[in-house]
Amino acid sequence: MKGRQVTIKDIAAELGISASTVSRALKDHPDISVETKKAVNELAEKLNYKPNVLALSLRQSRSKIIGVIIPELIHHFFSSVISGIDDLAYANGYSVMIAQSNESFEREVNETQVMLSSRVAGVLVSVSKKTKNFEHFQVLEDNGIPVVFFDRVSKEMKMDKVVVDDFDGAFKAVDYLIKTGCKRIAHYGTSMHLLIGKNRHNGYLHALFKNNIPIDDSLIFKCDDYDEAWYLTEKLIKSGNMPDGIFAVNDITAIGALQAVKHLGLRVPEDISIVGFTNGRISTMSDPPLTTIEQHGYEMGQIAVRILLNRLEKDEEEHEPETRVIKTDLIVRESTKQI
Amino acid sequence: MKGRQVTIKDIAAELGISASTVSRALKDHPDISVETKKAVNELAEKLNYKPNVLALSLRQSRSKIIGVIIPELIHHFFSSVISGIDDLAYANGYSVMIAQSNESFEREVNETQVMLSSRVAGVLVSVSKKTKNFEHFQVLEDNGIPVVFFDRVSKEMKMDKVVVDDFDGAFKAVDYLIKTGCKRIAHYGTSMHLLIGKNRHNGYLHALFKNNIPIDDSLIFKCDDYDEAWYLTEKLIKSGNMPDGIFAVNDITAIGALQAVKHLGLRVPEDISIVGFTNGRISTMSDPPLTTIEQHGYEMGQIAVRILLNRLEKDEEEHEPETRVIKTDLIVRESTKQI
DNA sequence: AACGTCATCGCAAACGTTTGCGAAATTCCC
DNA sequence: GGGAATTTCGCAAACGTTTGCGATGACGTT
Numbered sequence: 001m002k003g004r005q006v007t008i009k010d011i012a013a014e015l016g017i018s019a020s021t022v023s024r025a026l027k028d029h030p031d032i033s034v035e036t037k038k039a040v041n042e043l044a045e046k047l048n049y050k051p052n053v054l055a056l057s058l059r060q061s062r063s064k065i066i067g068v069i070i071p072e073l074i075h076h077f078f079s080s081v082i083s084g085i086d087d088l089a090y091a092n093g094y095s096v097m098i099a100q101s102n103e104s105f106e107r108e109v110n111e112t113q114v115m116l117s118s119r120v121a122g123v124l125v126s127v128s129k130k131t132k133n134f135e136h137f138q139v140l141e142d143n144g145i146p147v148v149f150f151d152r153v154s155k156e157m158k159m160d161k162v163v164v165d166d167f168d169g170a171f172k173a174v175d176y177l178i179k180t181g182c183k184r185i186a187h188y189g190t191s192m193h194l195l196i197g198k199n200r201h202n203g204y205l206h207a208l209f210k211n212n213i214p215i216d217d218s219l220i221f222k223c224d225d226y227d228e229a230w231y232l233t234e235k236l237i238k239s240g241n242m243p244d245g246i247f248a249v250n251d252i253t254a255i256g257a258l259q260a261v262k263h264l265g266l267r268v269p270e271d272i273s274i275v276g277f278t279n280g281r282i283s284t285m286s287d288p289p290l291t292t293i294e295q296h297g298y299e300m301g302q303i304a305v306r307i308l309l310n311r312l313e314k315d316e317e318e319h320e321p322e323t324r325v326i327k328t329d330l331i332v333r334e335s336t337k338q339i
Numbered sequence: 340m341k342g343r344q345v346t347i348k349d350i351a352a353e354l355g356i357s358a359s360t361v362s363r364a365l366k367d368h369p370d371i372s373v374e375t376k377k378a379v380n381e382l383a384e385k386l387n388y389k390p391n392v393l394a395l396s397l398r399q400s401r402s403k404i405i406g407v408i409i410p411e412l413i414h415h416f417f418s419s420v421i422s423g424i425d426d427l428a429y430a431n432g433y434s435v436m437i438a439q440s441n442e443s444f445e446r447e448v449n450e451t452q453v454m455l456s457s458r459v460a461g462v463l464v465s466v467s468k469k470t471k472n473f474e475h476f477q478v479l480e481d482n483g484i485p486v487v488f489f490d491r492v493s494k495e496m497k498m499d500k501v502v503v504d505d506f507d508g509a510f511k512a513v514d515y516l517i518k519t520g521c522k523r524i525a526h527y528g529t530s531m532h533l534l535i536g537k538n539r540h541n542g543y544l545h546a547l548f549k550n551n552i553p554i555d556d557s558l559i560f561k562c563d564d565y566d567e568a569w570y571l572t573e574k575l576i577k578s579g580n581m582p583d584g585i586f587a588v589n590d591i592t593a594i595g596a597l598q599a600v601k602h603l604g605l606r607v608p609e610d611i612s613i614v615g616f617t618n619g620r621i622s623t624m625s626d627p628p629l630t631t632i633e634q635h636g637y638e639m640g641q642i643a644v645r646i647l648l649n650r651l652e653k654d655e656e657e658h659e660p661e662t663r664v665i666k667t668d669l670i671v672r673e674s675t676k677q678i
Numbered sequence: 679a680a681c682g683t684c685a686t687c688g689c690a691a692a693c694g695t696t697t698g699c700g701a702a703a704t705t706c707c708c
Numbered sequence: 709g710g711g712a713a714t715t716t717c718g719c720a721a722a723c724g725t726t727t728g729c730g731a732t733g734a735c736g737t738t
Contacts, residue, residue, distance in 0.1 A: 004400070004482075004483065005400075005455070005458070005482045005483065007723090007724055007725085008724065008725065008726095009724075009725095017687075017688085018687070018688045018689080019688090019724085019725080019726095020687075020688060020689080020690095020725095020726075020727075021686085021687055021688070023724095023725065023726060023727085024687085024726090024727090027726095030685095031685075031686060031687070032685095032686070032687080033685075033686060033687090036686080036687085048478065048482075050452060050455045050456045051456055051724085051725075052397070052456070052458060052723090052724050052725070053456045053457050053458070054393050054396050054397045054402065054457070054458050054723085054724080054725095055397050055693085055723070055724035055725045055726090056724080056725060056726080057393045057693090058391070058393045058394050058397055058692095058693045058694065058695095058723090058724080058725080059692075059693050059724080059725050059726055059727095060693080060725090060726080061343070061693060061694090063393060065436070072422075073418045073421050073422040073425065074415065074418045074419050074422050074620075075418070076413065076415075079412045079413045079414070079418045080413050082412050082437070083411075083412040083413050083439060086412065086437060086438065086439050087439075087441070090438070090446075095436055095438070095453060095457060096436065096437055096438070097404070097434055097435065097436050097437075098421070098425065098435055098436075098437050099425065099429070099434070099435070100422060100425050100426075102426070107429075113389060114434060116344070116389045117389045117390055117391070117392045118392050118393070118434060119344070119391060119392070119393050139387065143343075143344045143387075144343065144344070252620075255624050259624075262626070281413075281415075281591075281621060282620060282621045282624045284565075285594050285598075285621045285624055285625050286624050286625070286626065287601070287625065287626030346693090346694055346695085347694065347695065348694075348695095356717080356718085357717070357718045357719080358694085358695080358696095358718090359695095359696075359697075359717075359718060359719080359720095360716085360717055360718070362694095362695065362696060362697085363696090363697090363717085366696095369715095370715075370716060370717070371715095371716070371717080372715080372716060372717090375716080375717085390694085390695075391693090391694050391695070393693085393694075393695095394693070394694035394695045394696090394723085395694080395695060395696080396723090397693090397694080397695080397722095397723045397724065397725095398694080398695050398696055398697095398722075398723050399695090399696080399723080400723060400724090
């Protein structure tokens, strides 16, 4: 019952041989006779021996754990990414340690300390909204722990990144709105110090520009969650400054706007068209279903892992930071008009 | 740059004292003089020393990692649970290692091996739909790794569990449907070998019974996802065997049914009332918003951690498995009629 | 018979930390 | 000032594993 776990020594003792021999036998070292190997393997099987990865990691001072730091777990996009991370990590014999910062800078810093303490092989991170300083990640790199950022990244960090083509995605969304007849398109965006905020904003501007639509600052807002969107949309409509299209930085915000529009007795898309960003599960559940941008979270997770594993293999020599950009797709549903 | 990490020995060498002294100084052992402590702590700070938890875990053969095995990450309920787990684990100095089984029995078994290898302190698990055999979890217990199950549990396992009061939740849902005038209530349920499937089913039956409504087997189905629900609902309505209420085993299924009903030109809740289970994010996003059962995933995660930590503290002596039941709440929205 | 060649295995150190025990050095007490 | 008590620290072992090196025998070769 309540037992210690079986070790190599237990096997060695029971067989009357040394621990080294058992170790070598288990990994099919040529120095060991077939009979010994057979005996060792059989006993290991019988005792349900599992190598102690702690000891292993300690020995070669590198663990098979990938650390992941994200702002929030309860979020379709992030859980997609983690799912991609977990699947590929698992396929390569790595385990995944997660830590959510809950959008708190202090906790994010603390989590990097934990990663350091745990001697993880590498860290994948999407920074919190409050993070404007990246020293704690540099510390990881300085201690030999490679860091790969995904989605929420910043320009100033000279490290590996994998991001979605936010500019192009936003452009596609807004361009589509225009092509379906919208002329007064509002943008609900997130913090501009996050690249994703800035890039989506710029994509929005670029689409207007390309289509010769003047920029109207009274239609551009910092607004990135459900309740905010509801409130803002209601205010906007009642104020008389009503847009005929809304491009929101994510699906939740888009749906908040959508609900508010319907609540006021207006129709989507006839009166106001709406486009979100992410293509999460909810985008098919709203009424009407949401036109949005597919962000390929699962693939993003996988790519991040692949970049990390690559770095871990050829770990020496100076390394030139790489930025991978994932293309988005416009998913047309019924919250926008026909083209 | 590309450095090894700082160890206790580095500090000891630089200060010309022994590693033991540094170790004791760092944890404020009374045997060490104040000046030494001061010197050690300052240097540790300066060098950014972080204890190597691998070595620590190896030493006392127990790590500060909680393993979590779940069927699917991309799922509002499960990510809520993990979020609760992570927050409480973090507060108690533990890290969280996740592993998704993707509803595969083989992978679930493999993940338990990994947990064993990693010498995690304990494991929290929600079993896959395919799991009908629980030996792999018994192996964990036999090796001194406590296991706590949550949500998806089975009767035959004699271990700690934390579940939602599925019976009562289902009862509340169906009872409410009846009170609002429904007479022909369909049930879309999940596998009966999962306790949650059976209990919700029984809660459904009990509500019918209490209200003297005969059970109609032609209204009971195994159907637990979006597409299935859409298809089944459409078939059901067209076949003329139309229910006036639907109680679904989760929100996604409920919304699938809701969409199908609307698609056929019928109204929710006037023609058919619908109740889901979970109260996930999507339940507020549908049109009309979904009446559902709040399942308290975040709290469930926290309770699971608390049970585990309790066991880890007084780890000796035989332990009587405990089952914690979390009460549900009926959340009334607009997919049901007024009472 | 003397030597080299293999095949097979064990010793011991190392990874970073903790901790019981003992060893100095200092202080105290009478 | 002699002994005891106290303070402050170091030694070494241990956790489980890997691995360079050396050891032991059994052979085969001259």
